[in-house]
Amino acid sequence: MRHSLPALALLALLSGCASHNDRDPGGTWVNQQAIDDAVKTGNLRKALLADGPNLEWKIDSKAGEATFSNGFELGEGTFKPGPGKGQWQVDIYGSGQETLSLSGNELTQAATDSGPEQTFARPAAQPEGELPPGAAFERQLYGAFMGGNWKIVDGQGSGATVTFGADGQVTGLPGLDRYALCLGGDCAAMSGEYDSLWLERQKVGNAYIFRRDGKRLEILEAVNTAGADEMPSFQPGARRWLLQR
Structure with a gap:
């Protein structure tokens, strides 16, 4: 049995709709x-x-x-x-x-x-293996937002190349091996309007405020202005590093 061209086109369209919805x-x-x-x-x-x-x-x-x-x-x-x-x-x-x-x-x-x-x-790329919930977003964000090679133009280690890995590893920042961007929760409440990240070595570290402007990344100390019995409230302090990508 032969179908006319319009009939074949209609069948293809309906088939495409069905596969799309399923x-x-x-x-x-x-x-x-x-x-x-x-x-x-x-x-x-x-x-x-x-x-x-x-x-x-x-x-x-x-x-x-x-x-x-x-x-x-x-x-x-x-x-x-x-x-x-x-x-x-x-x-x-x-x-x-x-x-x-x-x-x-x-x-x-x-x-x-x-x-x-x-x-x-x-x-x-769909995650391989069992990543914890939220990890795929973090990796995609870290690769896009922090990826590439950065050069320290001011601060300790000036002239060194810094790489922020999509898996949270960092190389080239003196004395540090991991980082994490603040996405929400307590760290966001403590840093308010400012972007913040955590930098550590062997699970010991500190929070920092950062400013990113195109290919320029400024990392500043996070100064706690809250009282001893209050939730920390971080404000930008002295600059620790200025990186250029």
Whole structure:
């Protein structure tokens, strides 16, 4: 039996729609918009506030489970088909429900009374092995925001090359071997409007304030202006390093 060309085109279109709606959203999704805005503006805190609160979804569709991370806490729930075509629902244990859908290459989290609509993208490479929730977003952010080679132009070790790894390792900063960017929680409350990071060696370290302007990265001491019985409140202090990429 032969089909006319218009009929074949219609069948192909319907087939494409069906396969699109039946796609499995399982895997890891990251808030790429927050990463792009952080890189573009140089201000991580503002980007996370504008494009958050959730930074990553991890979906196990076969097990019917989903986890999200907002940078300092996790939410877990059951994952199941939603009421609409191409929709899924996540019943968060003890805190309501989220609706997810696929549009092109984006996973959309619908707006609710407690949060705005958000979009998520597959990371450049799906994580290998079992990474903890939130780790895929961190690696994608660290690679984009801190990646590349930086040169110390002012501060201890002047002239050395510094590399911030996507896995949280840092080389070239004297006496330090790991770093972590503040994404939320207590560290964000303590640093307020300022971007902050943690620098350490062998699990002993300190918080610092940083300013990133294009290819220029300034790392400053974090001065605690709070009283002894209060939560620390950090303000920018003396500059420790000025790096140029």
